[in-house]
Amino acid sequence: MGKIYIIGNELDNNVFLNIDTELIPMPEIAINDNSVNNFLKNKLCNKEISKLVIDISDPKKTELGLLIAFHFRLSIDLLGENVLCPILMISDFPIETYLNRGYLSQLFITESIFFSTINDAKLVIEHITPLSKNNYFTGFVDRINILPPANTGRHSLANQWGAKILDEVSVANALQSDQSIEQCMHTLYFKFIRSLSYSFNEKTNKNTHNNEIEFIDVSSYNSKVLLIDDEAAKGWGKVLRKIIKVKTTDDFQVIDETTPDYKHLSDSSKKIIEQGKFDIYLLDLRMNGTAEEDGNNPEAFSGMKILKEIKKQNPGNQVIILTASNKAWNLKAVLDAGADGYYIKESPEYRFPTSFSTTNFKDLKYSIELAAYNSYLKIIYNRKKDLLKTLDGIQSIIQGLTSRTNDKICKQILIDDLFSTDTVSEIESQIELSFNLLLNAGKGETSTRGNDVEDNLYAYAYVSTCYIFEVINNQYISTDKTAAQYLARTGSSLNDYDKPSGKRSPHLINDNKVAAWIKVANIHDQILNINDPQFNKDVSKLIDIRNTFIHNKQKINTSTQAKQLSKISQLKDADILNPDGYRLLFDFIIKYISEFTAFFKNKTKNILK
Amino acid sequence: MEKIYLFDDNQDNSIENYHATYIKDGTYGDILEYISKLKICEKDGLTYLSDAKCILIHTSFPDFNNDHAVDGSSILYQIIVGNICDYGDKIPLVCFSGADQETCLVNSTFMSQISKRNFYKNLKDFLNNYQENKTINLKILKYGKDYILEEAKGYAYSIFKALKGKESDVIPFEKANSIKEFRLLIQLSYNSENKYDEIINDLEDNPITIKEFKDKINKLISSFTYYGKNIYNW
Numbered sequence: 001m002g003k004i005y006i007i008g009n010e011l012d013n014n015v016f017l018n019i020d021t022e023l024i025p026m027p028e029i030a031i032n033d034n035s036v037n038n039f040l041k042n043k044l045c046n047k048e049i050s051k052l053v054i055d056i057s058d059p060k061k062t063e064l065g066l067l068i069a070f071h072f073r074l075s076i077d078l079l080g081e082n083v084l085c086p087i088l089m090i091s092d093f094p095i096e097t098y099l100n101r102g103y104l105s106q107l108f109i110t111e112s113i114f115f116s117t118i119n120d121a122k123l124v125i126e127h128i129t130p131l132s133k134n135n136y137f138t139g140f141v142d143r144i145n146i147l148p149p150a151n152t153g154r155h156s157l158a159n160q161w162g163a164k165i166l167d168e169v170s171v172a173n174a175l176q177s178d179q180s181i182e183q184c185m186h187t188l189y190f191k192f193i194r195s196l197s198y199s200f201n202e203k204t205n206k207n208t209h210n211n212e213i214e215f216i217d218v219s220s221y222n223s224k225v226l227l228i229d230d231e232a233a234k235g236w237g238k239v240l241r242k243i244i245k246v247k248t249t250d251d252f253q254v255i256d257e258t259t260p261d262y263k264h265l266s267d268s269s270k271k272i273i274e275q276g277k278f279d280i281y282l283l284d285l286r287m288n289g290t291a292e293e294d295g296n297n298p299e300a301f302s303g304m305k306i307l308k309e310i311k312k313q314n315p316g317n318q319v320i321i322l323t324a325s326n327k328a329w330n331l332k333a334v335l336d337a338g339a340d341g342y343y344i345k346e347s348p349e350y351r352f353p354t355s356f357s358t359t360n361f362k363d364l365k366y367s368i369e370l371a372a373y374n375s376y377l378k379i380i381y382n383r384k385k386d387l388l389k390t391l392d393g394i395q396s397i398i399q400g401l402t403s404r405t406n407d408k409i410c411k412q413i414l415i416d417d418l419f420s421t422d423t424v425s426e427i428e429s430q431i432e433l434s435f436n437l438l439l440n441a442g443k444g445e446t447s448t449r450g451n452d453v454e455d456n457l458y459a460y461a462y463v464s465t466c467y468i469f470e471v472i473n474n475q476y477i478s479t480d481k482t483a484a485q486y487l488a489r490t491g492s493s494l495n496d497y498d499k500p501s502g503k504r505s506p507h508l509i510n511d512n513k514v515a516a517w518i519k520v521a522n523i524h525d526q527i528l529n530i531n532d533p534q535f536n537k538d539v540s541k542l543i544d545i546r547n548t549f550i551h552n553k554q555k556i557n558t559s560t561q562a563k564q565l566s567k568i569s570q571l572k573d574a575d576i577l578n579p580d581g582y583r584l585l586f587d588f589i590i591k592y593i594s595e596f597t598a599f600f601k602n603k604t605k606n607i608l609k
Numbered sequence: 610m611e612k613i614y615l616f617d618d619n620q621d622n623s624i625e626n627y628h629a630t631y632i633k634d635g636t637y638g639d640i641l642e643y644i645s646k647l648k649i650c651e652k653d654g655l656t657y658l659s660d661a662k663c664i665l666i667h668t669s670f671p672d673f674n675n676d677h678a679v680d681g682s683s684i685l686y687q688i689i690v691g692n693i694c695d696y697g698d699k700i701p702l703v704c705f706s707g708a709d710q711e712t713c714l715v716n717s718t719f720m721s722q723i724s725k726r727n728f729y730k731n732l733k734d735f736l737n738n739y740q741e742n743k744t745i746n747l748k749i750l751k752y753g754k755d756y757i758l759e760e761a762k763g764y765a766y767s768i769f770k771a772l773k774g775k776e777s778d779v780i781p782f783e784k785a786n787s788i789k790e791f792r793l794l795i796q797l798s799y800n801s802e803n804k805y806d807e808i809i810n811d812l813e814d815n816p817i818t819i820k821e822f823k824d825k826i827n828k829l830i831s832s833f834t835y836y837g838k839n840i841y842n843w
Binding site: 011030031032035057058059060092093094096097099100119150152 | 626627628709710711726729755758759762763765766769770776820823827830831834835
């Protein structure tokens, strides 16, 4: 059984003579949400309240009294079920004088709000009844509408709200000591929005369902995360820093500035991005403050322009768009522009249910962890660039020799030793093709992730890269009249190699059915003059994997164990279907072509200076 | 028509946030001049303000040097408030501020403080009143368009507070006569110099209870609520 609390003046004690009441003097505070919230916290928190009386006679205190009543009803987090208790407004003046108070007057059309003259108050107080839990919504919340505070922009409000919701759903509690966010949550507007999804009966509220922080762990990939958000200081920086688990503090950094596009970012920010040391970019779609609040064209958004630039610098950069927009065409546009995922910053305007917040967070976690998994694409792209540069170098050597076709030695080198122009072009196009397949494989649409479609994309990228071995083999190995294969350069037969050890066997092959890896081993051994059993073992394994896919075509289980593998010899057939398998192959190809480059340079060092 | 001058540097976008963009879009172009910045070099050229009908100024209105506010410098603010307006004695003056503070209407021509929130909430009604009636009424900035009701309630509240005793007690006419807010309320309600004396005389001749007295006052308040003016006899 709670107590009757009266917020008013000393004279009100006389009104309720012989009734157990406690007087709380009407406070001398500024009429704003924060002051009222603090007043309630100090005076009525942790009390058992049966009824609340507010004296609004004093015209100077009328607005404050009504605001207190509103806050009282909406402060569920602060006052718990006390918010249901009946509120009696008392005054010397008739009720009609309080019906011109704008949104505050809505109070009088809600249930369990009573009005009485001061003289009748003692009689009335006996008969007033509280709201039931069900009536809280139909009798109160549904009957009012609270607008956002006028002194804060929509963009800013949405960010504060969104950051707070993420903080709660992830149980990060990173914003508990953030005064600015807490003040925001104390506004009547935010309390009203929270009340819409509150349930008195179930413990499903955003901040009560779980006690353990749910991390988004990218540390095992060594991923570095860059948050680019003009509203990072509105809480996003703190929350994301706390929930995204990186290896060192420096692995999570923030660019927090307003800009209409990439080129208007500060030089220091551009430098941070262009150094390319970050793997995952969390990028706000609207970086230009209020100037973009009413924009409709997704292509014109500052974040879209920055996304395109980051992807241009390296298509393997993983970019997740943070946006307060839930418009399908905006989300489609960012995905079409290459974004690797998006997170809808919750806005108070959307009034999402709690279940959405939970799913939304799970999606963010999935997107970021997938981005970490795919961050190898950035490395592959850089290596691809280096490889193409190497191939350009080979083209230059070819051109240098071609210009001297009168020179017999040059001509002979061109024919016997060097890649043909066609070979170089074919390698280049295979590299481009396989990288594009890989990019698509890494997109990881929820609907295709882990199924045949995605596995096949990895496999196609792999097979496509393996084709480079065949291109080189075709350049150096010919078939004679008896259909036996031989090295075109020397005319000599092909050596056989022992697969388990990779060692050259004493036998020659007089057959037209020669395994691709044997051809590679022969070229490596006899053209490049490198006798390396480990190389032979590795190439046999890599090409076996390719054959498994090409010839068996059976469904192969995706193995995450491959992430821990560092040696090709440890690869299992299934490991073709993940980035690590591909990366090992790609590194192998790079090494192989680099050996050719060294060989070509050595051959021509005295001719081309 | 003489113009009202509004000085607000608007660095916190309050004009947009309080939905007061009518200030900028010319809706009140015939009566309102909005100035967002004044350069320090213009300090000798402010004589045009002596023709102002009223000046509304942000208390933190800074001096500008080219396009930049000069940190901590408010020479022009001092000149406008002190010299040009003489704190409302020469030109009606309203000083508004971002802080949440109680409105202080010093007299009918000087409002020394009002929060931006209240200022922008009531500015449109204030401008409409000037446009229609050609008078400056600072009470509208303080209370809004129902300023008469609020003023009447203020008086009535003071009267009720001064009344002690049971509702059934008769109110001595001397007591009623001693409450200065009663005179002010009657003046506001009847706009007549003699009405107050009539009522006091009547109270002397025909005593009434405190309850009856309060009911009569609430009848006036109701009339202000419904009609914006008093339509009832005492």
